[in-house]
Amino acid sequence: MADVVTMEKIVSLCRRRGFVFPASEIYGGLGSSYDYGHYGVLLKENVKARWLEAMVRERDDIVALDSSIILHPRVWEASGHAGGFADPLVDCRTCKQRFRADQLAESSCGRKPSKRPGETPDCDLTEPRQFNLMFETRVGPVEDTGSKVFLRPETAQGIFINFKNVAQLARRKLPFGIAQIGKSFRNEITPGNFIFRTLEFEQMEMEFFVPPAEADDWYRYWIDERRDWYLRLGVRASHLRVRPHDADELSHYSSATSDIEYLYPIGWSELEGIANRGDFDLTAHTEASGTKLEWVDSQSGERYAPHVIEPAAGVNRSMLAFLCDAYDEEVVAERERTVLRLHPLIAPVKAAVLPLIGRDAEMAGRARRLYEELRRVASVEYDDNAQIGRRYRRQDEIGTPFAFTIDEQTLADDTITIRDRDSLAQERISIARGREHLLDLLEQPWRSPKPD
Numbered sequence: 001m002a003d004v005v006t007m008e009k010i011v012s013l014c015r016r017r018g019f020v021f022p023a024s025e026i027y028g029g030l031g032s033s034y035d036y037g038h039y040g041v042l043l044k045e046n047v048k049a050r051w052l053e054a055m056v057r058e059r060d061d062i063v064a065l066d067s068s069i070i071l072h073p074r075v076w077e078a079s080g081h082a083g084g085f086a087d088p089l090v091d092c093r094t095c096k097q098r099f100r101a102d103q104l105a106e107s108s109c110g111r112k113p114s115k116r117p118g119e120t121p122d123c124d125l126t127e128p129r130q131f132n133l134m135f136e137t138r139v140g141p142v143e144d145t146g147s148k149v150f151l152r153p154e155t156a157q158g159i160f161i162n163f164k165n166v167a168q169l170a171r172r173k174l175p176f177g178i179a180q181i182g183k184s185f186r187n188e189i190t191p192g193n194f195i196f197r198t199l200e201f202e203q204m205e206m207e208f209f210v211p212p213a214e215a216d217d218w219y220r221y222w223i224d225e226r227r228d229w230y231l232r233l234g235v236r237a238s239h240l241r242v243r244p245h246d247a248d249e250l251s252h253y254s255s256a257t258s259d260i261e262y263l264y265p266i267g268w269s270e271l272e273g274i275a276n277r278g279d280f281d282l283t284a285h286t287e288a289s290g291t292k293l294e295w296v297d298s299q300s301g302e303r304y305a306p307h308v309i310e311p312a313a314g315v316n317r318s319m320l321a322f323l324c325d326a327y328d329e330e331v332v333a334e335r336e337r338t339v340l341r342l343h344p345l346i347a348p349v350k351a352a353v354l355p356l357i358g359r360d361a362e363m364a365g366r367a368r369r370l371y372e373e374l375r376r377v378a379s380v381e382y383d384d385n386a387q388i389g390r391r392y393r394r395q396d397e398i399g400t401p402f403a404f405t406i407d408e409q410t411l412a413d414d415t416i417t418i419r420d421r422d423s424l425a426q427e428r429i430s431i432a433r434g435r436e437h438l439l440d441l442l443e444q445p446w447r448s449p450k451p452d
């Protein structure tokens with residue numbers, strides 16, 4: 001059966017359930033900027049938490065960092081961004097739209113029926129010109145050239161320039177990595193496709209420093225490891241692929257790059273890039289700053305700039321992939337339901353606590369007590385408003401994997417039902433075991449019931 005998900009359905013669900021709103025909406029919106037509501041924040045925080053767990057908490061060889069967004073302007077000269085972080089831009093004099101010259105084949109111009117830019121004799125495209133993607137701003141009250149700074153377009157450079165600090169203090173041996181999550185900013189020529197490409201976004205980047213001779217092995221290791229992370233969090237294997245870059249696609253710093261791509265409703269697109277950056281960055285910053293960013297082998301005394309393998313993922317793009325992979329519709333007892341089949345560890349709310357009859361003081365009281373107990377260990381929601389069927393559907397739409405229902409029988413024998421979001425199976429357990437049972441459920445492996 002074909003996947004029912006479309007980008008329109010995701011955008012509409014995100015809006016309806018308060019995951020994501022257009023930014024500055026009351027002023028007419030600001031193209032391709034989004035604000036995250038309650039469930040969007042919880043989902044995004046879960047994506048970041050799972051990444052930090054996999055990268056830092058569960059490993060001994062990676063440490064965390066949080067560097068500044070505004071760095072010394074010379075950082076971007078040394079890294080090559082001031083000169084080279086540009087996309088080729090073309091304008092159409094007829095329809096007045098802008099396109100990325102390297103994406104003309106996938107773009108459509110503003111006219112109806114939609115055409116590829118340059119497809120008709122009326123199209124009047126300019127020659128491509130390079131457009132730097134970095135946002136500029138100023139430090140201090142005086143507008144002179146010395147005060148010009150940039151908002152970072154990637155978090156990686158903040159890691160490289162801290163290499164010496166971390167290498168001295170982290171008490172690690174090579175290979176070791178530095179991981180950082182944070183906002184990045186790019187003045188994209190053609191932002192769009194909801195939160196896939198926006199002007200500000202969050203990145204999860206890790207720079208793994210290795211002896212040069214081991215770089216190829218670690219490059220392959222990180223491609224596998226990162227693909228596995230998405231699989232472990234329930235993304236279907238059929239919707240993930242690894243695409244090595246052709247030589248002419250490689251960035252100025254990279255000797256090899258592979259993208260992990262997800263089959264979004266817009267087609268296969270980059271979710272994460274894994275690059276072998278060689279010693280480009282450490283060497284460039286050593287030359288530009290005069291500070292030696294090198295590794296001294298304590299046994300041989302040998303000094304060298306380690307090579308770097310970088311898995312660079314986007315928080316928002318990952319969130320979009322998780323949402324697309326999870327979206328499902330089905331008919332149950334002649335009623336249609338929309339359900340987000342999110343991995344329980346990614347789901348914004350882990351369990352809902354629902355008194356069958358909200359007006360029943362005893363049921364509501366028991367439910368409240370259970371809720372107070374569960375919220376100490378997980379993100380849970382209490383809801384006593386509306387028919388139980390509507391409350392279940394609301395939880396299905398936000399992807400809540402488990403619902404605990406307190407009913408008449410609870411009052412008689414202290415048992416509650418647990419409803420499973422995916423199978424709709426209901427099980428009765430003792431209310432006293434509620435918390436323990438939820439924690440057990442959250443530890444179970446989970447697979448998407450959607451066809452792979």
Ligand code: ATP
Binds near residue numbers: 195
């Ligand atoms: P693209 O080719 O799609 O522009 P990129 O190759 O320039 O992406 P990287 O510089 O490798 O992207 O950044 C690492 C990750 O950051 C990307 O895989 C993506 O998940 C995320 N990312 C990059 N640009 C954006 C953006 N404008 N909006 C949202 N996420 C982004």
